[in-house]
Amino acid sequence: MESTEVVRRYWSSVWSRDWHAVGQTLAEDVEVFWPVTREIIRGRDNMVAVNSEQPNGWSIDVLSIHDAGDVVVSEVQVPQEDVGIFRVVSFWTVADDVITSGREYWTMYGGEEGRDWRRKYATVGDPPS
Template sequence: MNPPSAIVREFWERMQARDWEGLGALLADDLVVEWPVSGERIVGRANFVGVNAEYPEGWSIHVLRIVADGETVVSEVEVPHETMGVHRVVSLWTVRDGRITGGREYWTEPGSDPSPQWRAALVERI
């Protein structure tokens, strides 16, 4: 059986390939994924695959890093979109018995949370 980090890497590869059936094969039936930034919870494999399959086309996936500790895998991914700009997502996945059973994803757009003026003398822009 593949280690949890390999399962998550394959998850992103299948997402990029729009291989929805293959993506679903990596997910537990009772998968729960939370998106705290938008206040949403996706319950079930079919709903998670559906949300991603219905997302407006024009996007691509660039995996920046994957770090694993046992069943917990963290991925950082950049998702440029032709018309919606660039998104970044940090995802915390739980992988058990070769399937992703849960996740929490923090989606954002670089620069969407501007630095307050009081920090200007203490930070560098990236």
């Protein structure tokens, strides 16, 4: 199976809350790092638990998935009721049809103001679809 398909299956399984299927996309000793919070999630069971115990009211929109040679890069949007919209850029390593490691950058969409000095160079808005 292509590495991009493994990542698609992962996101699809998370979205459908099929925790058994999520586990099947992850290596037993998977390690995922979240640099923004400096959290490291080690092991399939912990990664499934992090996803399954997230309070409900969220969905997942896969924006893009790209094969980047040794890694697969995905960008997803995660709207969550009463919280806002998260954007997640993930770098996944896939081997033997499972995700073996990842680095995920979770951020609140529009959650920070641009710097004052850049205002003369940039506008605030959403990119065209």
